[in-house]
Amino acid sequence: xxxxxxxxxxxxxxxxxxxxxxxxxxxxxxxxxxxxxxxxxxxxxxxxxxxxxxxxxxxxxxxxxxxxxxxxxxxxxxxxxxxxxxxxxxxxxxxxxxxxxxxxxxxxxxxxxxxxxxxxxxxxxxxxxxxxxxxxxxxxxxxxxxxxxxxxxxxxxxxxxxxxxxxxxxxxxxxxxxxxxxxxxxxxxxxxxxxxxxxxxxxxxxxxxxxxxxxxxxxxxxxxxxxxxxxxxxxxxxxxxxxxxxxxxxxxxxxxxxxxxxxxxxxxxxxxxxxxxxxxxxxxxxxxxxxxxxxxxxxxxxxxxxxxxxxxxxxxxxxxxxxxxxxxxxxxxxxx
Amino acid sequence: xxxxxxxxxxxxxxxxxxxxxxxxxxxxxxxxxxxxxxxxxxxxxxxxxxxxxxxxxxxxxxxxxxxxxxxxxxxxxxxxxxxxxxxxxxxxxxxxxxxxxxxxxxxxxxxxxxxxxxxxxxxxxxxxxxxxxxxxxxxxxxxxxxxxxxxxxxxxxxxxxxxxxxxxxxxxxxxxxxxxxxxxxxxxxxxxxxxxxxxxxxxxxxxxxxxxxxxxxxxxxxxxxxxxxxxxxxxxxxxxxxxxxxxxxxxxxxxxxxxxxxxxxxxxxxxxxxxxxxxxxxxxxxxxxxxxxx
Numbered sequence: 001x002x003x004x005x006x007x008x009x010x011x012x013x014x015x016x017x018x019x020x021x022x023x024x025x026x027x028x029x030x031x032x033x034x035x036x037x038x039x040x041x042x043x044x045x046x047x048x049x050x051x052x053x054x055x056x057x058x059x060x061x062x063x064x065x066x067x068x069x070x071x072x073x074x075x076x077x078x079x080x081x082x083x084x085x086x087x088x089x090x091x092x093x094x095x096x097x098x099x100x101x102x103x104x105x106x107x108x109x110x111x112x113x114x115x116x117x118x119x120x121x122x123x124x125x126x127x128x129x130x131x132x133x134x135x136x137x138x139x140x141x142x143x144x145x146x147x148x149x150x151x152x153x154x155x156x157x158x159x160x161x162x163x164x165x166x167x168x169x170x171x172x173x174x175x176x177x178x179x180x181x182x183x184x185x186x187x188x189x190x191x192x193x194x195x196x197x198x199x200x201x202x203x204x205x206x207x208x209x210x211x212x213x214x215x216x217x218x219x220x221x222x223x224x225x226x227x228x229x230x231x232x233x234x235x236x237x238x239x240x241x242x243x244x245x246x247x248x249x250x251x252x253x254x255x256x257x258x259x260x261x262x263x264x265x266x267x268x269x270x271x272x273x274x275x276x277x278x279x280x281x282x283x284x285x286x287x288x289x290x291x292x293x294x295x296x297x298x299x300x301x302x303x304x305x306x307x308x309x310x311x312x313x314x315x316x317x318x319x320x321x322x323x324x325x326x327x328x329x330x331x332x333x334x335x336x
Numbered sequence: 337x338x339x340x341x342x343x344x345x346x347x348x349x350x351x352x353x354x355x356x357x358x359x360x361x362x363x364x365x366x367x368x369x370x371x372x373x374x375x376x377x378x379x380x381x382x383x384x385x386x387x388x389x390x391x392x393x394x395x396x397x398x399x400x401x402x403x404x405x406x407x408x409x410x411x412x413x414x415x416x417x418x419x420x421x422x423x424x425x426x427x428x429x430x431x432x433x434x435x436x437x438x439x440x441x442x443x444x445x446x447x448x449x450x451x452x453x454x455x456x457x458x459x460x461x462x463x464x465x466x467x468x469x470x471x472x473x474x475x476x477x478x479x480x481x482x483x484x485x486x487x488x489x490x491x492x493x494x495x496x497x498x499x500x501x502x503x504x505x506x507x508x509x510x511x512x513x514x515x516x517x518x519x520x521x522x523x524x525x526x527x528x529x530x531x532x533x534x535x536x537x538x539x540x541x542x543x544x545x546x547x548x549x550x551x552x553x554x555x556x557x558x559x560x561x562x563x564x565x566x567x568x569x570x571x572x573x574x575x576x577x578x579x580x581x582x583x584x585x586x587x588x589x590x591x592x593x594x595x596x597x598x599x600x601x602x603x604x605x606x607x608x609x610x611x612x613x614x615x616x617x618x619x620x621x622x623x624x625x626x627x628x629x630x
Contacts, residue, residue: 017470017473020470021470021473024470028482028486031486032485032486033486033488127363132363135619139612139615139616139619140612142558142611142615143558143562143608143611143612143614143615144608144611145562145565145566145582145585145604145607145608145611146566147565147566147569147585148565148585148600148604148607148608149604151585151588151589151592151600151601151604152601152604154592154593155592155595155597155601158593159592159593159594159595160595166593167593271474271475272475272476272477274475274478275475275476275477275478276477278477278478278481278570279477279566279569279570282569282570283589294481294570297481297482297485298485298571298572309474309482312474312475312478313473313474316473316474316475317473
């Protein structure tokens with residue numbers, strides 16, 4: 001019951017934060033240098049053409065009027081119309097969120113598993129060769145530029161070995177995949193399209209690997225640190241002194257206590273991964289949310305930028321909320 | 337194995353007993369030495385780039401575009417006919433310079449804000465911390481993209497962009513430190529003996545609250561460099577023909593599919609090694625700081 005009250009309170013607290021984000025994003029795009037309609041008009045457009053285009057998108061109205069219109073639209077679930085494409089931002093975004101979420105969720109999940117296993121393994125061997133190599137690996141993962149790693153993986157995996165498809169999309173168009181959610185692997189499984197499953201999986205390998213390397217490093221460091229803390233704690237020493245079996249010590253004491261920290265770490269890393277996808281999608285022509293938002297930013301497509309900022313902020317705060325709830329479930333000491 | 341170790345001089349001149357800490361600190365020391373060596377080499381390369389390269393930073397060899405490594409071009413040329421080896425060396429100037437300047441600016445601004453917020457508290461503290469909250473409710477790279485689009489490129493703007501994204505973290509760190517330091521007797525003593533608020537802040541709180549900052553800053557430099565390169569890669573940072581690693585990778589990105597590795601692999605490798613230098617240094621310093629706290 002307490003958890004429901006906590007969630008309800010946090011959701012209520014979200015409203016002012018998101019309202020702040022809406023205002024900030026609205027103002028941010030309008031102070032950006034550059035004119036959103038110029039880029040769709042071309043070289044020879046006259047001042048009248050520009051004025052007409054501005055009127056079409058309501059950009060000739062007062063700032064207040066524009067803001068109220070935008071806010072009114074948001075309340076009815078309308079994100080506005082893209083200046084570049086002329087189509088609804090909401091439906092465009094719906095096509096883009098799936099692919100990116102697929103990439104991020106798979107990568108973060110793999111990274112969590114790898115980091116937990118390696119981090120605990122490393123902590124148990126603190127300051128020995130195995131531990132040192134894990135730590136160096138984490139430093140390498142922390143230091144490698146993801147977009148460059150992506151290119152190197154393309155070079156090796158596609159250009160040299162030819163094992164993986166070219167970085168030109170998410171699934172082979174010849175497989176005739178019917179899009180449902182936008183997450184191609186999920187769609188392929190749902191429609192039981194065998195060739196599309198294989199193709200979507202093959203396209204996923206390199207971008208997922210790229211993201212995992214970047215994301216696993218901070219997780220690994222934190223898991224190792226919290227496992228070390230548990231190993232040095234009095235409760236663990238007491239349990240060990242009582243002669244508990246290794247299995248019980250490992251699963252009941254070490255693993256459980258280490259995992260308690262994991263949800264909040266995962267949330268943090270989820271945010272980092274969203275930032276990284278902008279670069280990784282660009283390398284692999286993933287055509288996901290990150291590339292869409294970046295294009296919006298570069299072309300000053302106001303409604304697109306506003307919508308993507310809002311969605312990123314919403315994702316971020318929701319993920320942290322979920323993390324807090326999971327933390328509370330895992331750790332009975334936490335009082336919400 | 338507990339062992340009594342004495343450090344000859346430096347800040348920790350007293351004998352310290354670190355359980356099992358000898359190996360630990362040896363590893364930390366090795367990381368610090370490795371990181372510092374890498375960074376010294378990069379700094380030397382940045383300074384002596386003209387002596388180490390036979391082509392200029394933006395010199396174009398129009399007859400030889402996209403040639404493979406070998407001959408008069410040690411690492412080949414890019415699509416514009418510029419020498420990769422020379423540009424990789426020259427790029428150290430801009431990358432290292434912007435990253436260091438941005439982190440320095442972030443430390444100064446963040447520390448000042450944190451000091452003021454932590455010492456005076458009240459509405460000022462509330463406002464500053466809410467602003468920090470908003471900044472920190474976005475993934476940092478996304479924030480950097482937005483600020484870069486806002487300010488436009490150019491060296492100074494990039495420094496401001498990266499500093500702006502990082503300053504909130506320092507503000508929060510220093511504020512927390514100041515709030516706990518403020519409760520200590522020595523601050524009370526200074527105040528009762530008639531020191532002015534500025535005096536207390538400057539002489540007592542500032543030096544003491546900088547300890548965590550010193551540990552975070554090197555790691556942050558590496559991150560700043562990755563951000564700069566990422567922005568340039570997407571066309572929001574340094575642009576060609578200036579030599580910068582991220583912009584060079586971006587220019588060579590399309591060649592990779594055809595197997596032409598030399599336009600994008602060397603600048604990325606240089607970037608990676610340099611960031612690794614910062615990471616090693618930062619991690620080593622962090623280890624050392626943790627050992628001291630224990």
